[in-house]
Each structure stands twice: as C-alpha cells, then as structure tokens.
Amino acid sequence: MNTLSYKTVSANNATVQKEWFVVDATNQVLGRLSSQVASILRGKHKTSFTPHVDCGDNIIVINAEKVRLTGRKWTDKEYVRHTGYPGGQRITSPADVARTNPGKIIEVAVKRMLPRNRLGNAIFNNLYVYAGPEHPHAAQQPKELKLTYK
Numbered sequence: 001m002n003t004l005s006y007k008t009v010s011a012n013n014a015t016v017q018k019e020w021f022v023v024d025a026t027n028q029v030l031g032r033l034s035s036q037v038a039s040i041l042r043g044k045h046k047t048s049f050t051p052h053v054d055c056g057d058n059i060i061v062i063n064a065e066k067v068r069l070t071g072r073k074w075t076d077k078e079y080v081r082h083t084g085y086p087g088g089q090r091i092t093s094p095a096d097v098a099r100t101n102p103g104k105i106i107e108v109a110v111k112r113m114l115p116r117n118r119l120g121n122a123i124f125n126n127l128y129v130y131a132g133p134e135h136p137h138a139a140q141q142p143k144e145l146k147l148t149y150k
Contacts, residue, residue: 010050011050011055013053016043016048016053016054018056018126019058019143020058020060020140020141020142021057021059021060021144021145022060022061022135022144023059023061023147024144025061025063025064028147029070030067030105030106031109032147033061033106034106034110036147036149037061037106037147038110038114040056040057041056041057041127042056042114043055043056043057053119054119056123058126058127058140058142059126059127059128059145060128060135060137060142061103061128062135063130063131063133064102064105064129065132067105069094073094074095074098075093077093079092101131103130103131107129110127111124
C-alpha cells in the first residue's frame with residue numbers, strides 16, 4: 001500500500017471555490033433556517049472543509065420579514081445588550097426588532113451560531129439579508145437553495 005497517495009488536502013484562500021445561494025425565508029422557522037445557513041456559510045457541507053479557513057459560500061436571504069418564530073417567542077424572547085455605561089442594559093423583543101429592521105433577527109441568529117473570533121467575523125460578511133423579495137446580487141447568478149430539515 002502506498003501511503004503517499006492518502007494525503008490530507010488543506011484548503012486555503014487561493015483554492016476555495018465559493019458559490020452564491022439565495023434562500024427564501026418565507027414561513028421558515030428562525031432557528032432551523034439559521035442553523036443551516038450558518039453551516040453553509042462555514043463550509044461544513046464541502047468535502048474540502050478546513051476549520052481555520054473561510055471556505056463557505058455566500059448566502060442571500062430574502063423575505064426576512066416573513067420568518068416564523070414558534071410559541072410565544074415574538075414577545076417572550078429577549079435580546080440583551082449593554083451600552084457600556086452604568087445601568088446601560090437594554091432589552092428588546094423580536095417584535096420590536098422586526099418593526100425597525102426585519103433582517104436583524106436572522107443576522108443575530110446566524111452570527112451567534114458562528115465562531116466568536118476573527119474568522120467568524122469574516123464568515124459573517126458572506127451573509128446578505130433583505131426584508132423583501134428583491135436583492136442587488138443578480139450579477140453573481142445565485143442558485144436557489146432549498147433547505148431540508150433533518
């Protein structure tokens with residue numbers, strides 16, 4: 001047996017093949033949608049997945065205002081942030097966030113599923129979320145991605 005034929009190939013920025021996908025969030029459950037989007041952004045669906053390289057694809061999420069939250073999460077779920085000043089804790093619900101920026105709900109869910117480091121920040125830049133059905137990325141010829149839940 002020739003052991004030299006079994007080499008592990010590690011991807012790098014020069015060898016990564018990135019594609020563009022468009023996902024329709026209409027009537028999709030937020031957590032299930034976000035987990036699959038995060039996995040594709042990370043590149044875990046590829047055979048050449050390398051943990052320390054941005055080898056994932058670019059994803060466009062449309063119709064973000066039509067995403068579903070199950071149960072009473074629209075009112076009971078809380079997004080907590082802090083301004084940095086004493087007494088600066090701010091709490092908002094998904095219903096409040098959806099009124100001002102519907103795409104922010106999906107962005108926050110996906111970002112919190114990515115690694116908390118510089119690579120995670122770079123991967124997050126490959127996500128594009130739009131409230132309506134239109135997006136300005138037609139030149140990239142994105143393929144429609146049907147998400148299947150396991």
